[in-house]
Amino acid sequence: xxxxxxxxxxxxxxxxxxGLATTKALxxxxxxxxxxxxxxxxxxxxxxxxxxxxxxxxxxxxxLKYRRDIIFVxxxxxxxxxxxxxxxxxxxxANEYVLEVDGDLLIHPHDMEKLLKTEGEFIAYADIxxxxxxxxxxxxxxxVNSFSREIGDYEWTGPACIQKKKLHYTSGNVFNQLExxxxxxxxxxxxxxxxxxxxxxxALKFIESWDY
Numbered sequence: 526x527x528x529x530x531x532x533x534x535x536x537x538x539x540x541x542x543x544g545l546a547t548t549k550a551l552x553x554x555x556x557x558x559x560x561x562x563x564x565x566x567x568x569x570x571x572x573x574x575x576x577x578x579x580x581x582x583x584x585x586x587x588x589l590k591y592r593r594d595i596i597f598v599x600x601x602x603x604x605x606x607x608x609x610x611x612x613x614x615x616x617x618x619a620n621e622y623v624l625e626v627d628g629d630l631l632i633h634p635h636d637m638e639k640l641l642k643t644e645g646e647f648i649a650y651a652d653i654x655x656x657x658x659x660x661x662x663x664x665x666x667x668x669v670n671s672f673s674r675e676i677g678d679y680e681w682t683g684p685a686c687i688q689k690k691k692l693h694y695t696s697g698n699v700f701n702q703l704e705x706x707x708x709x710x711x712x713x714x715x716x717x718x719x720x721x722x723x724x725x726x727x728a729l730k731f732i733e734s735w736d737y
Contacts, residue, residue, distance in 0.1 A: 530641065530686065531619030532570050534563060535611035535699075536628035537578025537603040548580045549629035549719055551587060555732055559719070560584065560628065562732070564591045566637045572596070572620060576611035578603025609695045609702045616689040622646070623692075625699055626684045631728055633715035634735060640712065646687050647710040648703060650679040656721045659700060661711070669711040672700045682716040685709075 536550040550560040560575075567573055573592070577584045578600040588595050598615045600606060608627055616623040624640065626632075632640070632649075640649060648669045650661045660677025664670040672681055681700055687709075692702055703709065717731040718724060 529620055530570070530622045530624045531572040531574060531616065531689075532567055532624045532626060533598075533612055533615035533619065534560070534567075534573065534575045534626050534628055535608045535615065536560060536584050537576050537581075537600040537606075537611045538608070538628070539579045539604070540629065548584060550584050551580065552719070552725065554631070554728060558587050559631070560587060561591055562631060563626065563628075564588065566632060566634055567626075567641075570641065574598055574615040574619060576600050576615040578611075606696045608699045609697045612699050612702060613692045613694050616692050619689055621688055621690075622686055623689045624684050624686045627682075627699070627718070629719040630683055631717045631719070631731060632684070636714035636716070640684060640686070640714065643686070643712065645710070646685075646706075647712050648681070648685045649683060649712045649714045649716070651682045651714055651716040651718075653677075653680040654727060655680060655682075655718045655724055658718075659698075663711055664708060667711045667713070668708040670708045672704060679713065680718070682714075682718045 540549040574596045576598045600611045612625045658680040660673045661681045662671045663678045717728045
């Protein structure tokens with residue numbers, strides 16, 4: 526399967542809350558780096574852009590073990606910006622529709638396949654699992670109406686697909702890029718976001734549950 530979407534993997538952050546002294550793309554998940562799991566799920570995607578910042582050379586070297594056709598984009602201001610910045614930078618020269626995937630996210634293989642086949646714009650969400658979740662409120666027909674730090678029906682984990690022309694420079698998060706365009710189609714997925722060490726332990730169990 527090939528897709529006309531570009532995929533932006535945002536891997537520039539420090540990952541300080543996790544406490545493993547490494548960017549989250551490089552953490553060990555069952556003997557492999559997290560980004561190697563992501564690249565396996567994206568193996569049929571032709572256009573992948575990995576945004577790097579903290580430990581950039583280590584991330585680049587790890588990616589090149591698996592793919593030699595990846596485009597690397599630098600977020601030089603990674604210490605003071607968030608994933609919304611990396612998404613914008615990675616999408617600037619991408620295809621019309623861009624799928625953003627955070628570098629700390631594991632998505633069930635069947636659900637990743639579904640997202641790659643889905644046309645147009647959408648926001649993915651999952652059952653609440655993370656320690657430090659951003660919530661989504663879902664409306665009629667499964668559309669995402671709003672994001673919240675306080676309460677919601679499900680957890681915003683990403684990914685999200687949007688036309689690149691709608692993105693702008695921001696120092697905020699990906700959901701800040703999406704808020705002006707709500708409501709948007711929502712798709713429920715099985716996913717695990719890794720922000721804390723407890724999240725990390727849940728991620729290990731999550732991968733063990735995969736049946737592919």
